[in-house]
Amino acid sequence: MTVSTIHQRLRDEHKLKVSVSSFRRWVHATLPDEVSRSQVTVLRDEIEPGEEAQIDYGFLGQWTNPRTGKRHRVWAFVMVLPWYGPTCSSSTTSPCASSPRPTPTTSTNWSASGRDGL
Secondary structure (H helix, E strand, O other): HHHHHHHHHHHHHOOOOOOHHHHHHHHHHHHHHHHOOOOOOOOOOOOOOOOOOOOEEEEEEEEEOOOOOOOEEEEEEEEOOOOOOOOOOOOOOOOOOOOOOOOOOOOEEEEEEEEEEO
16 A cells, blocks of 8 residues: 555545645654565666557546636546667767667647547
C-alpha cells in the first residue's frame, strides 16, 4: 500500500487534517526501515533506438471551454520513445565518435470525449 493511499484512507475514514507531503515527511522520518524496504530499483537493459515505446493514456479531468462555457472530459495520450544507450557529448574541438543520444520525444494528443475543435 502506498503512502498516498494510506493518507487518503486516514483522511476519509478518520478525518486526518494534514497534507500528503506532510504525512509523507512524517512516514519517512518515523518509519525509515519500511520506506527503504518499499523502494525498488529497476535495472534496465540497454536498448537500441526504436526498440521500445512507453505509452500512457488516461483521463486528466474536466475542462470548461471559455467560449461556450460547456464542460468537457479531457483525455491524454502520451508516447515516449526512450533510448538508454551510450551517451555522447559534442565539443567545439572534436565531434562525437558516434551519433548523439536523442532526447525522449513526447507527443500529446488532446481531445474531449473524442471530439475535435475545442
